[in-house]
Amino acid sequence: MHNIFGGIAQGVVYALVALSLVIIWQSTHVLNFAQGAMAMFATYIGMTEIDRGLGYWWCVIISVAVGMALGGLTERVLIRPLYGKPEINPIVVMVGFLGVLEALAAAIWTSTTRNIPEPFSQIFYHSQGNLVYLSPFIIFQVILALGIMLVVAALFRFTPLGLQLRASALAPEVSRLLGIRVSRMLTFGWMLSAGVGCIAAVIQASGSFGLFPTDMDGIFVAGFIAAAVGGLESPFGAVCGGLLIGLAEQFILSYWSPNVAPLGGIIILVIALMIRPQGLFTKTAGRRV
Amino acid sequence: MIRVTDLSVNYGAVRALREVSFEAPTGEITAVLGANGAGKTTLLRTISGLVAPKTGEVALDETRLTGVATENIARLGLAHVPEGRGVIAELTVEENLRLGAMAAKVDLAAGLANQYERFPALRDRRRKLCATLSGGERQMLAMARALIAQPRVLLLDEPSLGLAPQITAQLMHTIRDLCASEHLTVILVEQNAKSALRIAHRAVVLHLGRAVASGSAQDIAQDDDLRRYYLGVAVE
Amino acid sequence: MQGWRTFLRQESTHSRLIGVGALTLVTLAITIILPPVANSDLAGGAAIAVVILGLSWLIGWSGQISLGNSGFMAVGAYAAGVWAHHHATTPLIFTLALATVIGGISGLIIAIPSTRLRGPYLAGLTLAFAAAVTPIAQNFTSITGGEGGIFMNSLTTPGWFGGFFHGVNASINANAQWTADLAVVVAGVAFFFMANLFHSRSGRAMRLVRDNDVAAELMGVNLSRARSSAFMVAAAYAGLGGAMYSLLEASVRPETFPLTLSITLLTLMVLGGIGTLSGAVLGGIIYSFSPDLVSWVNSLTGVNPTSNLGANMQGIIFGLLLILTMLFVPRGLVSIISPLRKLVGSLRARPPASSAAKL
Numbered sequence: 001m002h003n004i005f006g007g008i009a010q011g012v013v014y015a016l017v018a019l020s021l022v023i024i025w026q027s028t029h030v031l032n033f034a035q036g037a038m039a040m041f042a043t044y045i046g047m048t049e050i051d052r053g054l055g056y057w058w059c060v061i062i063s064v065a066v067g068m069a070l071g072g073l074t075e076r077v078l079i080r081p082l083y084g085k086p087e088i089n090p091i092v093v094m095v096g097f098l099g100v101l102e103a104l105a106a107a108i109w110t111s112t113t114r115n116i117p118e119p120f121s122q123i124f125y126h127s128q129g130n131l132v133y134l135s136p137f138i139i140f141q142v143i144l145a146l147g148i149m150l151v152v153a154a155l156f157r158f159t160p161l162g163l164q165l166r167a168s169a170l171a172p173e174v175s176r177l178l179g180i181r182v183s184r185m186l187t188f189g190w191m192l193s194a195g196v197g198c199i200a201a202v203i204q205a206s207g208s209f210g211l212f213p214t215d216m217d218g219i220f221v222a223g224f225i226a227a228a229v230g231g232l233e234s235p236f237g238a239v240c241g242g243l244l245i246g247l248a249e250q251f252i253l254s255y256w257s258p259n260v261a262p263l264g265g266i267i268i269l270v271i272a273l274m275i276r277p278q279g280l281f282t283k284t285a286g287r288r289v
Numbered sequence: 290m291i292r293v294t295d296l297s298v299n300y301g302a303v304r305a306l307r308e309v310s311f312e313a314p315t316g317e318i319t320a321v322l323g324a325n326g327a328g329k330t331t332l333l334r335t336i337s338g339l340v341a342p343k344t345g346e347v348a349l350d351e352t353r354l355t356g357v358a359t360e361n362i363a364r365l366g367l368a369h370v371p372e373g374r375g376v377i378a379e380l381t382v383e384e385n386l387r388l389g390a391m392a393a394k395v396d397l398a399a400g401l402a403n404q405y406e407r408f409p410a411l412r413d414r415r416r417k418l419c420a421t422l423s424g425g426e427r428q429m430l431a432m433a434r435a436l437i438a439q440p441r442v443l444l445l446d447e448p449s450l451g452l453a454p455q456i457t458a459q460l461m462h463t464i465r466d467l468c469a470s471e472h473l474t475v476i477l478v479e480q481n482a483k484s485a486l487r488i489a490h491r492a493v494v495l496h497l498g499r500a501v502a503s504g505s506a507q508d509i510a511q512d513d514d515l516r517r518y519y520l521g522v523a524v525e
Numbered sequence: 526m527q528g529w530r531t532f533l534r535q536e537s538t539h540s541r542l543i544g545v546g547a548l549t550l551v552t553l554a555i556t557i558i559l560p561p562v563a564n565s566d567l568a569g570g571a572a573i574a575v576v577i578l579g580l581s582w583l584i585g586w587s588g589q590i591s592l593g594n595s596g597f598m599a600v601g602a603y604a605a606g607v608w609a610h611h612h613a614t615t616p617l618i619f620t621l622a623l624a625t626v627i628g629g630i631s632g633l634i635i636a637i638p639s640t641r642l643r644g645p646y647l648a649g650l651t652l653a654f655a656a657a658v659t660p661i662a663q664n665f666t667s668i669t670g671g672e673g674g675i676f677m678n679s680l681t682t683p684g685w686f687g688g689f690f691h692g693v694n695a696s697i698n699a700n701a702q703w704t705a706d707l708a709v710v711v712a713g714v715a716f717f718f719m720a721n722l723f724h725s726r727s728g729r730a731m732r733l734v735r736d737n738d739v740a741a742e743l744m745g746v747n748l749s750r751a752r753s754s755a756f757m758v759a760a761a762y763a764g765l766g767g768a769m770y771s772l773l774e775a776s777v778r779p780e781t782f783p784l785t786l787s788i789t790l791l792t793l794m795v796l797g798g799i800g801t802l803s804g805a806v807l808g809g810i811i812y813s814f815s816p817d818l819v820s821w822v823n824s825l826t827g828v829n830p831t832s833n834l835g836a837n838m839q840g841i842i843f844g845l846l847l848i849l850t851m852l853f854v855p856r857g858l859v860s861i862i863s864p865l866r867k868l869v870g871s872l873r874a875r876p877p878a879s880s881a882a883k884l
Contacts, residue, residue: 092851099847100848170380178363179391217656
């Protein structure tokens with residue numbers, strides 16, 4: 001496999017999406033199926049700012065800010081009315097939202113791929129005269145992903161805010177009885193999750209492949225599988241899952257065919273199910289006692 | 290003091306509470322008794338704001354509680370230990386306690402120290418996941434978590450549920466002592482009328498959503514008709 | 526007379542046969558009146574209704590969600606396409622049956638993991654499947670013909686049928702009506718089988734599995750078998766619908782079945798009424814009219830159909846419809862219609878219907 005670093009680079013994007021899903025699961029016990037689309041949309045808005053001449057980092061800040069706002073708004077307007085209803089309802093609503101966002105993005109900005117100029121060089125290093133497919137940008141990506149993972153893990157494990165977020169998702173009623181403003185926690189969970197998801201989309205857009213409206217579909221699926229396999233309770237597991245899928249795709253790409261690379265995620269999922277036949281998190285054990 | 294006035298609550302077509310009125314005086318234990326389905330749990334849930342009443346009012350001293358959000362009612366100093374205790378099994382003992390202290394802005398270290406002193410068994414298990422606790426330990430934790438916030442009012446929903454008789458007796462003692470030492474207003478919902486009446490100052494009897502009797506605990510305990518029809522227990 | 530509504534509500538195959546038969550005949554009669562364009566829309570709608578029937582069975586009655594039905598449509602479509610390409614003379618029924626069977630078997634891909642996954646995880650798996658279909662179709666060119674796809678002969682209208690048509694556009698009218706009629710008949714048959722399934726013991730077991738799987742297990746229902754068979758049924762129906770769809774277009778290409786089609790299916794089913802047979806029919810009807818719906822919205826809002834916005838209006842409208850329906854009318858249009866029906870029924874002071882058959 002000659003392009004390990006390419007696999008890692010793509011894996012970072014998956015890992016960040018997986019991380020955003022871990023965040024939203026840990027704080028709300030709802031999965032946002034429109035996560036990828038929302039991130040894409042916010043990033044597009046950030047990208048148009050670049051057209052106006054703002055620098056790369058401004059684009060990132062704007063994208064993340066718009067994404068967080070979008071996440072909070074979504075929770076308030078679309079998800080809030082659905083608490084207490086069957087758990088497929090928010091999934092369906094988010095799927096609809098996904099459709100709207102992608103169509104809207106194509107309508108506003110067309111379906112052509114867009115790029116943002118990267119902040120770090122994407123030129124590969126040479127080692128002993130051979131091309132090593134590693135660039136400063138890839139190093140930056142990996143450090144960024146690991147950094148975010150550590151921050152998120154620390155947030156949930158060690159901070160009062162993290163405790164409140166977890167409690168609000170695990171036992172909302174009991175948490176309210178303890179005086180915790182559960183609805184604020186839920187909104188915040190959505191905002192945080194959206195923010196991390198946006199970083200994934202921004203990295204994708206800065207990479208060599210760029211971003212187009214339906215790009216995040218495949219990325220969301222990979223991130224979802226990574227989160228499911230790595231563990232929705234574990235930021236570390238999610239990141240590992242993402243990197244694993246990225247590497248698997250690279251493997252398929254090198255030894256089989258580029259077109260089938262998207263199957264990498266599905267193959268990992270199947271393998272995971274075979275290793276753990278009891279299923280992925282099928283325990284519906286009572287949470288409160 | 291908690292004052293409930295003409296409280297009516299519907300769950301769809303079912304009338305869970307019908308014009309219930311009573312007072313739980315400050316610093317005293319008021320027992321709420323009645324058979325299963327009488328509306329006792331609904332009453333507590335309405336007081337703490339989880340359920341919205343159709344008509345009627347709930348007040349804590351001069352402050353109106355009806356229509357106030359649950360988390361704000363909790364922040365006013367009302368602690369509700371729900372049916373089943375509500376201990377969050379996926380968190381550790383200490384994490385549950387921290388949660389209890391979070392909204393109340395009390396000194397966490399001091400609060401933890403206090404509760405561990407009162408319930409030493411919890412200190413031994415502070416880093417354990419609550420899923421591993423026994424019923425009695427969970428009850429202790431639920432109480433400690435409620436008390437760490439230094440509430441004025443304590444609502445207890447069937448604390449003796451699933452506990453062995455000796456532990457229940459201990460529990461009741463603890464409740465009585467706490468009420469006295471912390472000057473708490475306690476509303477105690479119990480199916481085990483005997484134990485409840487032993488420590489309560491006042492009692493209210495619910496039957497099919499209506500308050501059919503209220504008075505001093507002694508009077509209620511000695512009323513044979515009540516015992517037979519609503520409590521189903523022969524009190525010695 | 527007892528009233529045909531009460532009659533239909535009785536749980537007998539007989540009454541269902543008559544009910545579905547009547548509905549089919551009425552629809553066939555309508556095809557006579559409709560212009561060719563409308564007829565081909567109707568045919569497409571019938572194909573989609575078949576897919577939605579399977580989806581309704583899955584979601585409404587076993588409580589599981591699938592975003593992957595566009596994938597199963599593709600499987601059926603390619604199965605039909607590949608076969609028809611190489612064996613052009615096979616009777617239509619055989620090709621359709623083949624597509625149905627292959628669709629059902631491919632349902633195993635999801636069905637087997639479905640026994641181990643729940644809720645969002647299962648939805649995610651179906652999403653992965655739907656998203657994977659286009660790349661796979663594009664890649665395995667030897668079987669699927671790659672980007673270009675497969676072409677099939679369009680359905681030939683038999684001579685005796687064409688004889689009914691005269692005038693300038695006789696053959697166009699005849700062809701359009703023939704395909705529409707075929708589609709309606711196939712859909713009617715599929716509908717009949719699904720109606721039987723709904724009211725059979727498996728159907729009732731399904732309802733148990735959906736509402737309370739502990740109770741179901743206690744009653745001896747094999748949970749995993751129930752769940753995976755539901756997926757296979759849905760996949761089979763999707764395969765049939767996909768084959769119908771591609772036969773109508775006389776081709777099948779990778780872009781015919783994108784992920785957005787799954788979203789559209791979901792929208793139509795939710796709009797019509799989750800888990801109900803009439804909801805599936807309503808969904809198909811709405812699909813037939815969706816080009817008109819889109820142009821109506823375009824004219825209402827002054828959008829130019831050839832602009833970027835215009836090209837994406839369908840996606841926007843359907844996405845919005847799904848959100849709004851889920852938030853405000855989660856049980857679909859059927860839930861609005863049946864109270865109306867009950868109201869009318871009560872005005873006639875008839876004794877209550879024998880059972881709550883959801884037809």
